[in-house]
Amino acid sequence: MSSADIFVIGSAGLRTYRTQLATISQNISNAGSENYSRRTTTVSESSMSGAHEILYLPRASFGGSEATGVSRASDPYLDxxxxxxxxxxxxxxxxxxxxxxxxxxxxxxxxxxxxxxxxxxxxxxxxxxxxxxxxxxxxxxxxxxxxxxxxxxxxxxxxxxxxxxxxxxxxxxxxxxxxxxxxxxxxxxxxxxxxxxxxxxxxxxxxxxxxxxxxxxxxxxxxxxxxxxxxxxxxxxxxxxxxxxxxxxxxxxxxxxxxxxxxxxxxxxxxxxxxxxxxxxxxxxxxxxxxxxxxxxxxxxxxxxxxxxxxxxxxxxxxxxxxxxxxxxxxxxxxxxxxxxxxxxxxxxxxxxxxxxxxxxxxxxxxxxxxxxxxxxxxxxxxxxxxxxxxxxxxxNARTAREEVSGVDLDMEAADLLRVQQAYQACARVIQTARDITDTILNL
Structure with missing residues (x-):
């Protein structure tokens, strides 16, 4: 894995967690709003690509993570x-x-x-x-x-x-x-x-x-x-x-x-x-x-x-x-x-x-x-x-049961917000590490 791969992984993480932060912020701002269902960002591993050019050595490129969509918490029966x-x-x-x-x-x-x-x-x-x-x-x-x-x-x-x-x-x-x-x-x-x-x-x-x-x-x-x-x-x-x-x-x-x-x-x-x-x-x-x-x-x-x-x-x-x-x-x-x-x-x-x-x-x-x-x-x-x-x-009772599934829990959102913020900061440090590695190599 090269420093470029590390940079790509860190950048992808920043984009992913930025999307998650936006989703969490939307949940918090709509807490208590009637007919609002809690949103979550679906995250998956980004596909890995490889280079097969004749003049270059074969290698794999790691894409890190990506936000693949926004899912909505709901239960048709409860609705x-x-x-x-x-x-x-x-x-x-x-x-x-x-x-x-x-x-x-x-x-x-x-x-x-x-x-x-x-x-x-x-x-x-x-x-x-x-x-x-x-x-x-x-x-x-x-x-x-x-x-x-x-x-x-x-x-x-x-x-x-x-x-x-x-x-x-x-x-x-x-x-x-x-x-x-x-x-x-x-x-x-x-x-x-x-x-x-x-x-x-x-x-x-x-x-x-x-x-x-x-x-x-x-x-x-x-x-x-x-x-x-x-x-x-x-x-x-x-x-x-x-x-x-x-x-x-x-x-x-x-x-x-x-x-x-x-x-x-x-x-x-x-x-x-x-x-x-x-x-x-x-x-x-x-x-x-x-x-x-x-x-x-x-x-x-x-x-x-x-x-x-x-x-x-x-x-x-x-x-x-x-x-x-x-x-x-x-x-x-x-x-x-x-x-x-x-x-x-x-x-x-x-x-x-x-x-x-x-x-x-x-x-x-x-x-x-x-x-x-x-x-x-x-x-x-x-x-x-x-x-x-x-x-x-x-x-x-019916609304309470639905709220437990699709409602916004501010305590849970606060915990998710802290977790995602820490992950976002970690991705920023990954990018900084990639830069440091690149600078070190260039200064050899």
Whole structure:
């Protein structure tokens, strides 16, 4: 081995370890960055060449080491697991948000429907004890107006949830369309990229980041090609590939529920991801609003049937207390004044009809149905809260497992940095030694 060989070996080492230092620096600067996978420089022995010229003695030339590429730490199974848990968590988060809003709309506080019903029946009982008292009559009318207001408040709250789920779904779909376009571009770049380069590693990071976002939006199936490009399908239809970028759209149905289309054609509703949570929550809000509408109609019917049997102070009968169409929002008070309260019975008893409110209340199941509605939804909130906590724990565990494989450990990077720096310095000394040998030979 000549001094020239030693010089070549040292120079090759400097280039190799310079590349490693750059890789380690990149790892350190991206420590804690989401969707960044740790890089390592692959080093191999440089090929040895030989001279076979006729006029020269045969000899071998040693090339030292060389950086052959940049590898990216990843585990496809762990990546897929994080996508699955992320999709479930996004779904649970969306559903929990909306069912909590629905619960607020169905609030049974002092101004809620349940409390207002109780206060109304109590006010009628109080008036029955003194049917001529104008303040008590005013209170009956006021409590009736409070019931109407409570129904309107709950109805408005549920309508707000329906509109909110639609707005959220539209925003999610707009982002989803951006993701499919981004993935198509990344896929195309991957088919042209060179294996083992930093650029390819970055493309793979970008690919996984977009796949994570798509999975967190709706339930999809993912497969990979020979160039590690991703093909994403939804219900069997390709929505992203090197040549495809699907376009989704959301429409709100007349009843407030949601419908999804892909490239202009209707497709099945999503069942997972944040979009699946929006769709499921819209259906729940619609169901709760239907129940509320039915309660409002039943309450108006029961109260009107009771009130029509009585007589006002002027002797009028068949007077409705309430007016209602088919929704809680249409409920309103029909009485224009306290003199229209039908307190007397057909027999002439001045409080006879007021006393009969007890039988009407007992026969009506509006209060029990309201309690059942609130309880049923409360149980659903409790269930989804537990699901969200479990999904969050599973997602955290999945991310931790992936981080152990592809994440950056600063302690490890610091140790590698020290090792490579020392190796770099050693290569510099090898070059200096080669120079010293050459100078010594030339000075002989």
């Amino acid at each position: 897929a697991n994080v996508r699955n848990t992320g999709s479930a968590l996004a779904n649970a988060n969306a559903r929990l948000q909306w069912v909590n809003d629905i619960e607020n709309a169905l609030s049974d506080d002092d101004l809620g429907i349940g409390t207002s019903l109780t206060k109304f029946y109590s006010s009628v009982d109080q008036l029955a004890a003194n049917p001529a008292d104008t303040s008590l009559r005013t209170n009956v009318l006021y409590q009736l107006e409070q019931i109407v207001s409570a129904f309107h408040t709950s109805s408005d709250g549920l309508e707000t949830v329906l509109d909110g789920t639609a707005d959220s779904a539209e925003s999610s779909v707009a982002l989803l369309n951006t993701y499919t376009s981004q993935l198509r571009d990344i896929n195309q770049a991957l088919t042209r990229s060179q294996e083992g380069t930093s650029n390819r590693a970055q493309l793979l990071d970008n690919r996984d980041a977009v796949l994570q976002k798509i999975s967190e939006t709706l339930n999809v199936s993912i497969s990979f090609g020979g160039h590690e490009e991703a093909t994403v399908t939804y219900n069997g239809v390709t929505i992203a590939s090197p040549t495809v970028a699907g376009t989704f759209a959301v429409t709100q149905n007349a009843d407030g529920t949601l419908a999804l289309s892909l490239d202009g054609s209707a497709v099945a509703n999503p069942t997972n991801g944040s979009l699946g949570g929006d769709f499921a929550s819209a259906a729940i809000a619609r169901e709760r609003l239907d129940s509320l509408d039915a309660l409002a109609v039943q309450f108006a019917t029961d109260i009107n049937n009771w009130h029509r049997q009585g007589y006002t102070d002027a002797g009028a009968t068949n007077v409705d207390m309430l007016s209602v169409g088919t929704t809680a929002a249409s409920l309103s008070v029909s009485l224009s004044g306290i003199d229209q309260i039908a307190a007397a019975s057909a027999s002439g008893t001045i409080n006879g009809n007021l006393v009969a409110i007890s039988a009407t209340r007992a026969a009506s199941d509006v209060e029990s149905q309201w309690t059942e509605l609130v309880t049923t939804h409360g149980n659903l909130v409790s269930t989804i809260t537990s699901e969200q906590a479990a999904s969050e724990a599973r997602d955290e």
